[in-house]
Amino acid sequence: MFTTSRRITAVTMGSLLGLAMLAAPATGAGSAGADRQHSVPDPVPDTVTDLVDGQIDGTVGAEMVDRAFTGDGRVETTIRIGPIVASPHEEGDHGTHGDGPRGPEEKAHGTHTTIAAPVPTPCLGITCQVTSVEPDLTYADGSRANYDTDIMLHHAVLFDRSREDITCADETLGLAGQRIFAAGNERTGGQIPEGYGLPIGPVPLLWSVVELENFAPEAQAVFFDMTVEATPSLLDSGLTEVTPVWWDVANCTFDSHHHVPEGESTTTWQWESTLTGTLHAAGGHLHDGGDTLTLHNRTTGDELGASHADYGNDPAYLGHIDTMTTCTDGNLGTITQGDTLELVSDYHSHYPQHNAMSIMIGFVEETD
Template sequence: MNAGLEYANGKNANIDSGMWMHHMVMFAVGPGRVDATCGNNKASLPHMLIGSGGVGNERMFSSGNERTPALVPQWSGLTNVGYHPKATDKLAFIVDLMNENMEDKIAYLTMTFDYVPGDGAGFDDMRPVWFDAAQCSTSEVKAPKQSGAFMVAAKAWTANFEGEVVGSAGHMHDGGDHLTLDVSGTGVVCDSVASYGGSAEYTSKAMGHAHSATAHISKMSICMGNALKVKQLNKGQVWTLKAYYDYNKNKGMLHGDGKQATVMGIAIMYVRVRAGQTFGP
């Protein structure tokens, strides 16, 4: 599965033409769906935005402008596993697009995905786990420093179901260096590293302020295979997300007044749930 942004003629709409798919979130909404990390909260802002709560839906896919693909079976070499839509499910979206141009532009959010027709017989189900430095809120965090290095962390999550970890990738704002997932007693098990520039599509003129970033995040590395140090999710494990920023290494995005824009620290992890394993919480 992969998200994109394009013009009516099919051309990619990206930073080089002043267009950003700042972020999008896809929800599966229906009976039996429970968000792994916000399902027990009395209130969860992302779910409220689609007129729901953490129970009755789950965040199942997300993308920032770096447009990381979630090619789940290929992440780990596993086969016969996928996200199983139910007949009672509906899809809901949060979409945040940005236009740096001084005139209106028409662009289309695109979703490209593989699917297997049928009832899913022979395929194990999959569950997403959403880690966020502003968990169950807006995902936006005020930058704690205007220069140099800092770290923002998510509230620790205690695993409430079990399964086989397939893969994970992070999302950060400009100025981000890397994002880690730690598991109690194990240490860092995933290190998703940001790359900048890489192509003309991810390079822009200074936005709003002369010292703002011009080379933007174009890729976040995926933790899969040997890069994934823990491959089993067990109930009671304590998982912590930490997002590391360094404005001396990579420029952040500045507002017109020269202040750093808000930052994000997000990772979505996919877990294979085999028959007989508890799906919780």
């Protein structure tokens, strides 16, 4: 269960924004909740924009574009963030694509655009339990944006400002709130095992950071989409709450970048656990050249989970990383407060990288 000490009580601006969102009328027609649209005001709270000052290029709005009941008490909601206008790549070659064993032989060069955006709560004014999130990057007509259209989703992070982050609570980044979901261009979905859910409160205090890389000489307008499946808590779903825990080789930095050399390399990061419970699901994110992310409990000697990268499965990726496996067996191992957890990142890169990433997010049922 969540403990009181992990809740952020000083939300002031965020609370005011949340109340404003709740008061905002939904638009659209049809049966209640079936195709309603719910917009979020463009501005991100001052406390957030101050935190990421100098790190983002601007803010955009977000909209709930589809909402339907699945028949088993769950609600499926599609949220679109954008339009995000990715700056043109006006100078230099964008590099090569190809079908190497771990991505192209050369680095692709593009122009980066990073935005922040508020995100509407998927359950509109009531607490709910999120059980899955499926991300995507699309154009206004719904077609997918990817390397084959000269753009990629560098990364996206979803924060809950009502709760403290588990592994960055005492750091500056912890002021952003709890990191609850992330996606790279491989667009791995977050699936929590049956019987468990991630609690989201009734007041909209979610926000996101999205970074794009555009390889085209002209600007491109795209949307970051999330299809969220959740169960309203008022239905007494019986789901057990899980806590998201973020493990990161470059933890508590805004961009999560770290260096990897050309060739084979291993990078590690350790964290002394501040919670006790059972890990039920985990998934990772790597860049081109990445092989495997593995989480170990060094105190017990157990391997808790491994997330493997794969390439060449989808032509739209032009040989770049397109898959990261997830661990959703439901019982990956136990963690006790004070245990030393170690994240091990294995790369075999064709070139040196200064902005590699090695991130794993897991969902823990707290028992103490």
